[in-house]
Amino acid sequence: MNDTRFAFADARIRAMEADLLTPAMVEQMLGMQDTRECLEFLRAHGWQIGEGGSDPHRLVAAESERLWRDVEELLPEAGLLDALLIPNDFHDLKAALKALVSGETAERFFVRPTTLDLDALFGILAEKRYDELPPSMAEAAEQCYDILTSTGDGQRAEMILDRACLVALRDAAGKSGSELIERYAAWTAAVADCKTAYRAAGRDEEFLRDAICGSDLLDAESLIRAAAKGQSDLFAMLAESPLAEGAEMLKRSVSAFEKWADDRITALCGIARLKSFGPDPIAAYCLAKLAEIKTVRILLVCRACGASDDTTRERMREVYV
Amino acid sequence: MNSLGLALAILGAALAALLAGIGSAKGVGLVGEAAAGVVSVDPTKFSKVLILQLLPGTQGLYGLLIAVLLLSRIGVLGGGALELTLSQGLMFLASGLPIGVVGLLSGIAQGRAAAAGVGIVAKKPEQNGKGIIMAAMVETYAILALLISILIIYNIAL
Known part of the structure; x- marks a missing residue:
C-alpha cells in the first residue's frame, strides 16, 4: 500500500506526459528548416523559451532545470x-x-x-x-x-x-x-563499461580494472579479459551478452551505439506504463523528458550546422509517448 | 445475558458502518489525491475525475444502510429495544460483518482501481468510460456482501 503515497504525483505525471513530444511532432519538427520555426513549435507545446532561447545549450539547460523543479515539488519525499x-x-x-x-x-x-x-x-x-x-x-x-x-x-x-x-x-x-531506476542504473553501467572497453581495448588489465565497474548485464572480469586481448575478442564476448545488438552498432560507430543505448532506456521506461502507483512513473517521465530534451538539442544543433535531414534523423532519439 | 445479546447486535451495526466507512474514506481519499494531481495540471478534467472519486464512496453508504436496518430490526431506532438472546445477538453481529469486512477491503481496492483510472483520464480523457467500468467491477463484491447482510438481518428469528 506504500506505493499509494505517490498517488498525487503519479496522476500529475500522467497529465504532464500528455505534453511530451510524440513521434509525429518530432517528424513535424524535422520538416522545419528554420530554427525559429522549431522554437515556436516547442513554445506552443509547453517549452519555456525565453531570451536567448535559440542557443541549444541554454535551452536544454533551462528545460532540464525546469524538469527537476517540477518533479521535486511533487515528490512525497525529497531526494527520491x-x-x-x-x-x-x-x-x-x-x-x-x-x-x-x-x-x-x-x-x-x-x-x-x-x-x-x-x-x-x-x-x-x-x-x-x-x-x-x-x-x-x-x-x-x-x-x-x-x-x-x-x-x-x-x-x-x-x-x-x-x-x-x-x-x-x-x-x-x-x-x-524503483525497479525502473535499478534497471536504468544497470543498463547505464553496462553501456558505459562497453564504451570504455571499446576505447581502451588492448590496454593492460590493471588499467581496465580501474575503469570498468561491472553490472548485472556485463560481468566486469569477463569484459576486462576480453578487452585486454583486443577489439575482436571484445566483440566476440559482447555478441554473447545482452548488449549483442549494441555491439553491432558499436562496430558501425560510437554515435550509433549511443543512440541505440538511449533508445533502449526509453524502451525500458515502458515498464512504468504498467504501474499505476510508486516512483516508477515519475522516474519514467524524467528519463523520457531527458530523452526528449536530447532529441531537441540534436535537432537544433543539426539545423544550426546545416546537417542533412538523413544525418539528423540518424542521430535523433526515440520518444516515449 | 439479554443485555449482552443486544450489545452484540449493536456492535454488529457499529462494525458495518465503521469498517465500510473506513474503506470508503481511504478509497475516496486516494482517488482524491490522484484527481488533484490531474486537476492541478488540467482543471478541465475535474468533472471526469470526480465520477471516479465517487465510486469508492458507495461502500460507506452500504455500511450505513445495514447499520440502520439492523438497528431498526432490533428496535433500537424505535426506542423499544428488543431483548435478545446471546445467539441472536451473535447472529446480528455476524450480519454486520459481510458488508463491514468486504466494504473495508473493496473500498480500498476500488480506490486503487479508480485512482489508476484517473491516470487514464489524464492521458486519454476520451477513454474515461473504461476507467469507470474497471473500477465499478469491484463494486460487485460490495453489493454481494450487502445482499448477504440484508438476508441475514431479515432471516434471524426473533
Whole structure:
C-alpha cells in the first residue's frame, strides 16, 4: 500500500506526459528548416523559451532545470530521484577538479541541476576537505586530484571518476525503491563499461580494472579479459551478452551505439506504463523528458550546422509517448 | 445475558458502518489525491475525475444502510429495544460483518482501481468510460456482501 503515497504525483505525471513530444511532432519538427520555426513549435507545446532561447545549450539547460523543479515539488519525499542526478554531480566534480588543477574557473562547465553545493565545491576541493563530499565521491576525488597533479594523466583521472559515478549510481538506484531506476542504473553501467572497453581495448588489465565497474548485464572480469586481448575478442564476448545488438552498432560507430543505448532506456521506461502507483512513473517521465530534451538539442544543433535531414534523423532519439 | 445479546447486535451495526466507512474514506481519499494531481495540471478534467472519486464512496453508504436496518430490526431506532438472546445477538453481529469486512477491503481496492483510472483520464480523457467500468467491477463484491447482510438481518428469528 506504500506505493499509494505517490498517488498525487503519479496522476500529475500522467497529465504532464500528455505534453511530451510524440513521434509525429518530432517528424513535424524535422520538416522545419528554420530554427525559429522549431522554437515556436516547442513554445506552443509547453517549452519555456525565453531570451536567448535559440542557443541549444541554454535551452536544454533551462528545460532540464525546469524538469527537476517540477518533479521535486511533487515528490512525497525529497531526494527520491537523486540517483538520476548522480551523473550531473560527477560531471560537476570532474569540471571543478580540472578547473582547480588548470587554474581556471569551473562555473561555465557546471551542469545543473545537481545535489552538490556548487558554490562550496570548489573551496572543498581546493582545501582538500574531501570528507565534506558525499562518501561515494570523496575517495575518487582525492585519487583523481593526486593523479592530475602528479602525472597529469587526464584520461586515467576521468576513468576513475566515471567508474565511481557508475558505482554511486548503482548503489543509489538500489536504495531508490524503483525497479525502473535499478534497471536504468544497470543498463547505464553496462553501456558505459562497453564504451570504455571499446576505447581502451588492448590496454593492460590493471588499467581496465580501474575503469570498468561491472553490472548485472556485463560481468566486469569477463569484459576486462576480453578487452585486454583486443577489439575482436571484445566483440566476440559482447555478441554473447545482452548488449549483442549494441555491439553491432558499436562496430558501425560510437554515435550509433549511443543512440541505440538511449533508445533502449526509453524502451525500458515502458515498464512504468504498467504501474499505476510508486516512483516508477515519475522516474519514467524524467528519463523520457531527458530523452526528449536530447532529441531537441540534436535537432537544433543539426539545423544550426546545416546537417542533412538523413544525418539528423540518424542521430535523433526515440520518444516515449 | 439479554443485555449482552443486544450489545452484540449493536456492535454488529457499529462494525458495518465503521469498517465500510473506513474503506470508503481511504478509497475516496486516494482517488482524491490522484484527481488533484490531474486537476492541478488540467482543471478541465475535474468533472471526469470526480465520477471516479465517487465510486469508492458507495461502500460507506452500504455500511450505513445495514447499520440502520439492523438497528431498526432490533428496535433500537424505535426506542423499544428488543431483548435478545446471546445467539441472536451473535447472529446480528455476524450480519454486520459481510458488508463491514468486504466494504473495508473493496473500498480500498476500488480506490486503487479508480485512482489508476484517473491516470487514464489524464492521458486519454476520451477513454474515461473504461476507467469507470474497471473500477465499478469491484463494486460487485460490495453489493454481494450487502445482499448477504440484508438476508441475514431479515432471516434471524426473533
